[in-house]
Amino acid sequence: KMKTQSLIAAAGLFYASRVYSQDTIYSGTGFGTYYYDVEQLDACGNDFGPQNEGAVECSLSTALSLDQVNSQYLVAMNHSQLVGDMATYCGKRVIVSVNGVPSSLPLFIGDGCQRCGTGSSSSDSWDPNGAPGLxxxxxxxxxxxxxxxxxxxxxxxxxxxxxxxxxxxxxxxxSPEGPVGDSGSNSPATTAAAADPTPASQATDPALSPSVDSSTEDPAPTTLPCATGAWQCNANVLEQCLNDSWTARFTCDTGLTCQGGSSPYCAP
Structure with missing residues (x-):
């Protein structure tokens, strides 16, 4: 058994070194969780249907939903880190290792994760209120x-x-939004409907995740000039600059307020 495990590990390392020779943009350690699934809608007792309708952060103008991206390989990373330099991270390949063995899955960055941007990067203990990871x-x-x-x-x-x-x-x-090498004729961007996006990635604890609250009226959009892709708080709403104007993206749940300035998040 030990010999078999060693062979698997060696094969994984060889695959990673052979295929993934590109420069590293960022690396880290932490915890992996799940928040959607476009194929197994009721897996593990969940209902991923509403979650799959949430817009992904990397699709700013078109606001593609998880359903429209239609890939199980989309990964959400630290929200604050992502919005700080979306051109660098969005669409990039992610090599994930478990017990030191790299996976060959074609994973790519497409969304932001609130939980992933909090907690101690040096802790090896899981904390549902905040832990680095994907x-x-x-x-x-x-x-x-x-x-x-x-x-x-x-x-x-x-x-x-x-x-x-x-x-x-x-x-x-x-360029048409879609997998690299795709012709674009059937890319999600050609069928995406223009609608207010709802948040895609959520923390493991739903109470810590921003969500659209239809029972409360959003504050008036901020009219000051802004830089595309920037974020801010407006009352309890997380706003993002789209097409030179602030647009409401997320509304904090009842009992939570928008905090964090240019890297906003919902917290008590």
């Missing part, structure tokens, strides 16, 4: 670990490399 589809997390459903999280390390797998309007402006 957020995946349920199918991917269950492929990375058999304990995906029972535990809801796994220990991982990851590397974001300079290899674009998916074109978003943030990292490839002017």
């Amino acid at each position: 957020d995946f589809s349920y199918s991917v997390l269950s492929e990375l670990s058999s304990s995906a459903c029972s535990d809801g999280h796994i220990s991982i390390s990851w590397e974001i490399v300079d290899d674009t797998l998916y074109n978003f309007d943030t990292n490839a402006p002017g």
Whole structure:
């Protein structure tokens, strides 16, 4: 058994070194969780239908939903880090390792994760209120670990490399949004409906995740000039600059307020 495990590990390392020779943009250690699934809608007792309708952060202008991207391989990373330099991270390949063995899954950055931007980067203990890491589809997390459903999280390390797998309007402006190499005729951007986006990635604890609250009226949009892609708080609403104007993206749940200035998040 030990020999077999060693061979698997060696094969994984060889695959990673052979295929992923691109420069590393960022690497880290932490925890992997799941927040959507476009194929197994009721996996592990969940209802991913509403979640799959949420817009992904890397699709700023078109506001593609998880359903429209239609890929199990989209990954959410630290929200604050992502919005700070979306052109660098969006669409880039992510190499995820479990127990030191890299996965060959074609994972790419496409969304932001609130939980992933909080907690101690040096802690090896899971904290549902905040822990560094990445957020995946349920199918991917269950492929990375058999304990995906029972535990809801796994220990991982990851590397974001300079290899674009998916074109978003943030990292490839002017190009059709879709997988790199796709002709674009059937790309999600050609069928995306113009609508107010709802948040896609959520923390493991739903109370910590921003959500659209239809029962409360959003504050009036801010009219000051802004830089495309920037974020701010407006009362309890997280706003993003789209087409030179502030647009409401998320509304904090009852009892939470928008905090964090240019890297906003919802907190008590």
